[in-house]
Amino acid sequence: MDPIIANFIEENIVPKFNYWIYVILMMIGLYAMITKNNLIKKLIGMAIFQTAIILFYVSIGVKETGGIPIISHHGPDHHQEAEVHSEESSKNLKHNIIDKDKYANPLPHVLMLTAIVVGVSTLGLALAISQRIHKSFGTLEEDEILNELRPGGHD
Amino acid sequence: MIWQFDIIILIFLVVAAIVSLRLKDLLGASMVFGIYSFLICLLWAEMGAVDVAFTEAAVGAGVSTVIMIATVFSTTRRSKD
Amino acid sequence: MKVFGLIAVFVVGLLLLSATQDFPSWGDPRSAASDGEVSSFYIEKTESVTKVPNMVTAVLADFRGYDTMFETVVIFIAGIGIIAVLRNFEGTDSPSDNDNDDDGAGLLARFTCSLILPFIQIFALYVVAHGHHSPGGGFQGGVMFGASYILLALAFGLSKAKQLFSERRTMIFAVIGIFIYVGWGVLCLLLGKEFLNYSVLDSILPGDSMMARSHSMLVVEIGVAFTVTAIMFSMYSNLSTRGRLSKGL
Numbered sequence: 001m002d003p004i005i006a007n008f009i010e011e012n013i014v015p016k017f018n019y020w021i022y023v024i025l026m027m028i029g030l031y032a033m034i035t036k037n038n039l040i041k042k043l044i045g046m047a048i049f050q051t052a053i054i055l056f057y058v059s060i061g062v063k064e065t066g067g068i069p070i071i072s073h074h075g076p077d078h079h080q081e082a083e084v085h086s087e088e089s090s091k092n093l094k095h096n097i098i099d100k101d102k103y104a105n106p107l108p109h110v111l112m113l114t115a116i117v118v119g120v121s122t123l124g125l126a127l128a129i130s131q132r133i134h135k136s137f138g139t140l141e142e143d144e145i146l147n148e149l150r151p152g153g154h155d
Numbered sequence: 156m157i158w159q160f161d162i163i164i165l166i167f168l169v170v171a172a173i174v175s176l177r178l179k180d181l182l183g184a185s186m187v188f189g190i191y192s193f194l195i196c197l198l199w200a201e202m203g204a205v206d207v208a209f210t211e212a213a214v215g216a217g218v219s220t221v222i223m224i225a226t227v228f229s230t231t232r233r234s235k236d
Numbered sequence: 237m238k239v240f241g242l243i244a245v246f247v248v249g250l251l252l253l254s255a256t257q258d259f260p261s262w263g264d265p266r267s268a269a270s271d272g273e274v275s276s277f278y279i280e281k282t283e284s285v286t287k288v289p290n291m292v293t294a295v296l297a298d299f300r301g302y303d304t305m306f307e308t309v310v311i312f313i314a315g316i317g318i319i320a321v322l323r324n325f326e327g328t329d330s331p332s333d334n335d336n337d338d339d340g341a342g343l344l345a346r347f348t349c350s351l352i353l354p355f356i357q358i359f360a361l362y363v364v365a366h367g368h369h370s371p372g373g374g375f376q377g378g379v380m381f382g383a384s385y386i387l388l389a390l391a392f393g394l395s396k397a398k399q400l401f402s403e404r405r406t407m408i409f410a411v412i413g414i415f416i417y418v419g420w421g422v423l424c425l426l427l428g429k430e431f432l433n434y435s436v437l438d439s440i441l442p443g444d445s446m447m448a449r450s451h452s453m454l455v456v457e458i459g460v461a462f463t464v465t466a467i468m469f470s471m472y473s474n475l476s477t478r479g480r481l482s483k484g485l
Contacts, residue, residue: 019256021165025172027249032176034241038234040181040227044188048172051195051215058204063270064263068203069279070371071289100279104203105270106291107278112207113296114307117375120214121314124471127226128318131478134230141235205371206292213379218468221386225476 018059025052039130039140043123050119054112061105069106071098157201164198181227181234189220286449288368296373297453301432304456305417308463312410315467322479341391349391356384364461368450374457375464382468394473394481403473403481406466413463417456 029052032045130140137145171194175187192215199208260267269275278295288294296304341349364377389397421432429436434452435445443451473481 015261016256016259018161018165018262019259020253021169023249023252023256024169026252027245028169028172028176030248031241031245034244035238036176037236038181040223041176041184041234041236043223044175044184047188047219048175048191051192051211054207055195055198058199058207059202059262060267060269061204061275062202062263063265065265066203068205068371069291070205070369071283071291073289098280098283100276101265103279103291105275105279106295107275108269109204109207109292110295110300112204113210113292113375114303116207116210116214117307118310120219121311123219124222124475125314125317125321127222127475128321131226131229131475132321135478140231206290206373206376209371209376210379213376213383217383218379218386218472222471222475225472229476229478 019056022052022056022059025055028052037142039133039142042142043126043130046126047119047123050115054115054119057108057115058112061108063101063104065101066104067102069103069109071103160201161198164194164201168194168198179234179236181232182224185220185223185227188223189216192216192219285446286453287446288450288453290368290370290373292371293367293373293453293457297456298434298449301421301456304460305421305432308414308417308460311467312414312463315410315470318471318474322474324479346391349387353384353388356387357381360384364457365454367457368453374460377457378461378464379468381461382465382472385465385469386472389469389473394477397469398473398481401469403470406470409466410463410470413459413461413466416459416462420452420455420459 026049029045029047029049033042033049036042036045133145134140137148139145168191171187171191175184175191178184178187192211196208196212196216199205199211265271278291278299282291282294283289286294286298288298360377360380362377363372363380364374367373367377385397385401388400424433424436425431427436427439434449436448437452438445438448441448441451
């Protein structure tokens with residue numbers, strides 16, 4: 001049985017260790033949103049869930065052989081070739097085909113920029129609503145608020 | 156893409172998330188949430204997503220932590236769980 | 237409630253973990269997401285079509301500019317929503333909220349902040365203007381500019397920051413930002429082609445149609461920066477004073 005288990009671990013867990021940590025982070029956030037009583041702790045759980053999803057999405061666009069997605073014309077290889085060739089042929093080198101394995105995938109970055117912005121807007125509005133709840137009920141714990149809302153307390 | 160750096164930062168990230176949810180003092184919980192945002196920004200900068208890391212550093216470790224602390228000061232500071 | 241939460245978390249977690257078996261290994265350049273047609277087009281053709289080296293800013297402001305316009309509107313709606321929920325107009329003229337003893341932080345913090353603040357603002361403007369060539373853009377620069385006003389409010393007291401950036405001026409800035417973005421798209425409509433198609437603007441902007449796209453991206457990012465600055469400061473000033481805008485933290 002040992003080589004089978006070792007094989008399973010070798011293929012499924014070791015190269016995909018990062019995905020498991022992302023799923024663990026998402027589940028921490030989900031658990032906090034369901035079970036915590038305090039409203040601020042629920043909001044912290046929501047923010048942890050959101051950033052874990054954004055982390056998972058951005059890590060899909062990573063390439064082992066790639067750098068940042070900004071095309072640079074002042075890299076070290078361009079300087080070296082400009083010494084060897086003349087002025088005109090070094091201008092020709094700028095129009096050559098861009099090797100797409102050298103740059104990380106820019107599309108998940110773009111989508112996740114919008115997601116971060118929407119996340120901070122939601123957090124700001126949720127904090128404003130929780131301040132209003134505190135002003136009306138005097139407390140931020142969910143069970144005390146529900147006790148006041150039932151018939152018998154003021155509404 | 157240095158895998159040792161990735162694993163260390165990911166373990167710190169899980170520890171920061173759990174600590175931030177277990178603290179009873181809400182001001183401390185907001186600060187550990189700021190630490191969580193900053194660690195995620197480091198992770199993205201190492202993965203090559205520099206625009207996303209810049210945005211998260213400005214928004215998460217900046218504005219988001221400040222407005223959470225502002226809310227905690229205006230309401231109660233102690234939570235029961 | 238806790239038992240239900242644990243069961244739900246375990247079921248969802250097991251489903252997600254069993255789905256990770258189908259994922260490609262981390263960092264594979266030949267995975268389905270990185271090898272597809274759309275990302276290959278964006279990587280290879282951005283520099284030749286728009287002359288902008290930063291691919292993320294080019295996709296955000298030019299190829300998918302419609303999404304960015306509505307992202308700006310979402311921030312604006314969040315700012316208005318906070319004002320609608322929290323803003324309290326009754327106690328703003330009462331003499332009990334005395335603004336004279338609102339000094340902010342101590343002497344050392346005030347001195348240091350008055351030295352640092354101009355450099356923060358210049359760096360924020362640099363980040364907005366150089367979004368094409370380095371990481372940055374409208375949103376990042378706007379948040380930094382708004383954060384400089386928050387620092388002013390923390391160090392000198394909210395009343396001093398309100399003298400420079402009153403509530404009326406904040407809202408005017410936010411609306412001007414959205415008008416710049418939408419107005420630029422309507423300008424493209426008036427000149428003949430579709431909404432937010434920047435290549436027709438080479439008749440009024442200097443350079444050929446590729447440089448017109450690069451300049452239009454700068455204008456649009458300035459619009460985003462205006463709105464984000466105003467709304468970040470407005471969010472802070474409403475949340476820290478519980479809607480009264482009288483004494484800060």
